[in-house]
Amino acid sequence: MNSGSDDKVTPLRPKRPCPECGKPSARETYPFCSVRCKDIDLNRWLKGAYVIPGRNDEDETDNDPPK
Template sequence: MNTPAAKKCPICGKSAVEKFKPFCSKRCADVDLNRWLSGSYAIPARDDEPQADGDEEI
């Protein structure tokens, strides 16, 4: 039976630790949280995209 490959920390690339999954440490988990809270992670959008049905223009 194949065992799944060890997951890597998305911040530093070290092996993930069960307590902090998917991260390797509290530090990397905090770095990720800071990126979310500061707006570093964002989905780019364009103003010229048509609106979906049911969306109202403000």
């Protein structure tokens, strides 16, 4: 058993800066520092601000023979 509070506990996740504001992350809202920053990020996802552009398939189709 642990004999005292002198033992160092290794966190499961390393502390990282919040991706929104740069403050240290909190365990409850990881990787964010607060519920506010977490909600800001969620709002961006819901509005479609994070979009990966796709290729334009109108000019190309997979059924066309190679030229």
